[in-house]
Amino acid sequence: MWKLGDKSQAKQLSNEKQELYNQMNDKNRKAAELIFHFYNKNCPSSVIDLHGLRVDEALTFLSKKVHDCSANGNNQLTVITGIGNNSKEQTPRIKPEVIQFAQRNKITVVYTPNEGQLILELNAVQAERHMNETSCCTIL
Structure with a gap:
């Protein structure tokens, strides 16, 4: 036109x-x-299940959950990512992004025998840093 x-x-x-x-x-x-x-x-307060979400959505919910866990003094967060059964080519898409999120925020990742799950270790220093870095940037 x-x-x-x-x-x-x-x-x-x-x-x-x-x-x-x-x-x-x-x-x-x-x-x-x-x-x-x-x-x-x-789910208990120390667990987040990211099944069914797109990567960007999953990271938004994860960021908020890490903030909430930090504020409540939780030192561990179990993250259920799934193994990618519903992704294109049956490959996980959320799990690698959760690992990168943890690395960016200096959060320790603990791998479990369950391929669709990770544990994030949130110590007070890491949690405080995450809260300061994301509280002004995260839009929910």
Whole structure:
């Protein structure tokens, strides 16, 4: 439309497109919250289950959980990542990102015999550093 000279129509279509993207993002966020709460409703406070989430969603929930655990004095967080059965090519996508998240935040990763699970060791110094680094940046 822009190239055809109808700038008004082009602007209207651009606005409609942006509104649809906003609606899509809102629905994706709501879906992620529902999925997260479904998998975590019976988990103890020291466990987070990231099944069913996209990588970016999983990292958002993980960041908040690390912050909450730190604030409550929990020294360990068990992270259930799954083994990638629902990912393209059946390869894990969340687990490697959780490991990178831990490395960036100087959090020790403990590997367990269960391939779909990790334990994050949150000592007070690491937890405080994480809270300071992410509290001003994390948008939920």
